[in-house]
Amino acid sequence: MTNVNLGRRDVLKLAAGAALAAPAIARADGPRVLRFVPQANLSSLDAVAGTQYVVRNAATMVWETLYGVDSTFTAQPQMCEGHEVSADFKTWTFKLRPGLTFHDGSAVTTRDVLASLQRWMVRDTMGQVIHGRLDALEAIDDRSFRFRLNKPFTKMLFALGKSNAPMALIMPERIAKTDPFQLIKEYVGSGPMRFRADEWVPGSRAVFEQFAGYKPREEKADWLAGGRHMLFDRIEWQILPDPATAGAALQSGEVDWWELPIPDLVPLLKRNKDIVVDILDPLGNLGSLRMNHLYPPFNDPRARHALLMAVSQTDYMEAVCGGDDSLWQETASFFTPGTALFTEDGGGQLKGPRNYDAAKKLLAESGYNGEKVILMVATDISITKAEGDVTADVLGKIGMNVDYQALDWGTVGARRSKKDPPGKGGWNIFHTWHAGADCINPAAYTALDAGGAKAWFGWPNSPAVEEGIVAWYDAADAAAEKAAAAAINRAAFEDVVYIPTGFFRQYQAWRGNLTGVVKSPFPVFWGVQKT
């Protein structure tokens, strides 16, 4: 019972070359098919209820948003014709473009939009802020709708158009009515590609096919803004978890584009004249060492500062980036280097030569007396494994008693949410990383929240950081935003919300015959073609 959908092209190929077909024609090939190796397995396609990056990347092909950010992070109209906002920023009115259709043929109406937004607001931090100020979200007619807020909200367009997960994707009403904590089971959108659920082999292959009824905007494409001209009939996502296999497949031309080549294989790929290797996401990533602020030893700020004094971002980054020094830099900031809010205010302890003796002394002062420190390491992801190994080493250097627990990403994900004491199923340290695009400002930056029990895993508690975030939301202009960011950074280092392990970028690699590949925080498939 195989699910090979034989199109006319395949049948002809079969007839023409049944026994003599050479290996190259073995799979659906040709210039109108793109074979892409994503960063991870696509386990579902619900980019609102699930926030994995790989799901978000796939969703940008299948669904659209009302607005879409361009490469300057300014939200431009996408599904909307335009908007009107009251002077006090409390009333926002929007109008949809005419002629938008879903993949099942039905027209996009405000009922679909409203249902989708309601679902999104439950899961998204900016959406929650909007919801908290919402008097009413109502339809005016089939194509117009309005937000009525009781408090001003200046960042509405960004919220609706951002690329950070979860995006405000517009789905048919019946699908959008799914509980926000359940995964949707039907994947129908209005985007340039439709998802071929019948050809989906989870863990191995996901197939997207061009939607004939899509009408791109007229403006030039720029990230999520502008017209999405899809130049492929078919995009196949091939999940290849073994990096050696993926590398070999790219070299032999069996796949066209590899999203996350491991840094060690990059020199080999660069030497291959048929392959282009480049950094497509200049916003990079921030590595993260998260401590548990609820229990000893890291409930005491002195212990946190001791660790801060001892960690060497160089060690972390060398391990994560495979020895390629051009990929990383040290950063004493919680915000993405190269963006508007970047500041190293308050990050002095991360810089300069490491002082293990001072760290040990501070640790002793905090009352640490040799208790076990539970370090959860997700060994199935190269980034977290590298971070975990280096941390185990550092903890040893300052005299801490490490309990290195090798787990998989799923188990880490489960255990990190537990507020139990470390000895009883809880934890002291785990690692992760955040896409630079998620750390440009406090809006989509869940990991920066320091509201104690309501914060992200680790539950840092810093009133100063919380004040800074509120100040940012209320900031009237760019200067005020920068000041708020500086205050947040200082406070975040003062209370050591988490420890950034460094800023790093990652290469992507693709065959030389692909043109139109652009730099962006997520793979952009429109405008790309194979020659």
Added chain:
Amino acid sequence: MWRYAGRRALSTIPVMAIVALFVFSLLYIAPGDPAAIIAGDQASAEDIARIHASLGLDRPFLVRFAEWLWDVARGDLGTSIFANLTVTHMIGQRVEPTLSLMALTLVFSIVVAVPLGVLAAAKAGSWIDRLVMLFAVLGFSVPVFVVGYVLAYVFALQLDWLPVQGYTPLSRGVWPWLSNLILPVLALGAIYIALIARITRASMLEVLGQDYIRTARAKGLGLAPILFLHALKNASVPIVTVIGLGVALLIGGAVVTESVFAIPGIGRLVVDAILRRDYPVIQGVTLMFSFLYVLVNLVVDVLYSLLDPRIRQ
């Protein structure tokens, strides 16, 4: 023979029941929480708990076991937690690659190993014998994935004779299908060839040493007809048994081979599912493989009884 076959078939039922109980209870006490993965990176503890409850993971054991057994009996192996597809559908999608890999390996191994074993037995004690046995032992000793990587490196990357990875369905042509399977079959077959060659040699040696063979030779019959007519038939019993037992080896090896060569088969499905704690998939696949194994052994036992009537009592 049919009565024996019937009795043997009946005896598989309690075995399968135990497997079912074992498989089911294994996963019930597993730690790790699929709810957290579905919830995603930014989820809170309340989100995870809510998803946990909606998945029904906190109802009592016996209730869930009974429900599950009833579903399985009706052919419903459940729905994958992550993919929202039925387990039956997911297995169906991946049956062809794994079956192709296993069947080809089986055929290839038997075709290569039996003659090798016979040859070694015929020239027992000579350098040919020693060489064959050395290769056999090597086949056991080098891990499957090492063989796989070496083969891929030499034949796919350096010489570019064969594709590095992937699987092409048979419907797209015999050669494309074969070309993707040649290296995996070689890698997986090494250990199987070693096993079968050894047993073939040992059985042949035993048979060759028996009186009636020596009588036939003394009477002047040539070596070749003796070997292939009498000896092989008598030696086939343990060979067939080993082939049955070896299916378990094949399944285990297929898991690794599918990982190395990125073959979208059931082996990879189950490894992914286990690391992600996708309960329904793990249960369904393990049950299926066990059923397959029991079935193969049933067939082997019946064949065995055909070849050796003494067994039927």
Added chain:
Amino acid sequence: MIRWARRNPGIAVGGLLLALILLAAILAPVLFTVDPTALAPARRTRPPSAQHWFGTDMLGRDIYSRVVFGGRVSLVVGFAVAALTSIVGLVIGVLAGFVRLLDNVVMRAMDGLMAVPPILLAVALMALTRGSVQNVIIAITIAEIPRVSRLVRGVVLSLRELPYVEAAIAAGTRTPRLIWRHILPNTLAPLTVQASYICASAMITEAILSFIGAGTPPIVPSWGNIMAEGRALWQVKPFIVFFPAAALSVTVLAVNLLGDGLRDALDPRLARRL
């Protein structure tokens, strides 16, 4: 001595190799090794050199030291599994062979366990717990016990039919004494041979478990997980996988040779059953 070695090449070569490897593992700290867990990310993936005989891995650790110390884990897993399965399998097999009631129940359970392919069983068991050498040993042991208990039970059943054993029973010999004097000594030979094969297969299973990420934790170097960590780089830095692979292959080869030699020496007829 030489004549004995020539007549039993399997035992001689296999045994000698194994002894050397064991010695290397035991004497690891004094064999010019450094701390196998010492990180030095700045010196990662250096090829073999005078300073690092086998090169360095992705975190700058010395591969030679990791391989030598890793031998300890693989050997411990191999021997522990062999020993445990033999003991437990012996007990189960003897009990099943003697106690009619238990025979049916226990053998059905063993059949059930055997129906699940051993790798799947081991992986599933490992998924229940955290990766550790202990858990790997337990998981592989559970997967291998059914075969051993079947073997022992088979031997026990066939022994019980032998005339002198029947005579002993008729003479009123008590069961424990019967087991001790007549049954046990005759199970030792096939059990030993089987144990050596299990040792080899356990070492490979550990490597496979680590390869798919369900084996010993990375902080404990074992041949399996050195290979697992290096597999992504095999095309550019093949030495990371090559050295532990060679070490594992040679050790398993030695154990297999030893097993074959023991089998030939102890009872050639076993060749058919195994």
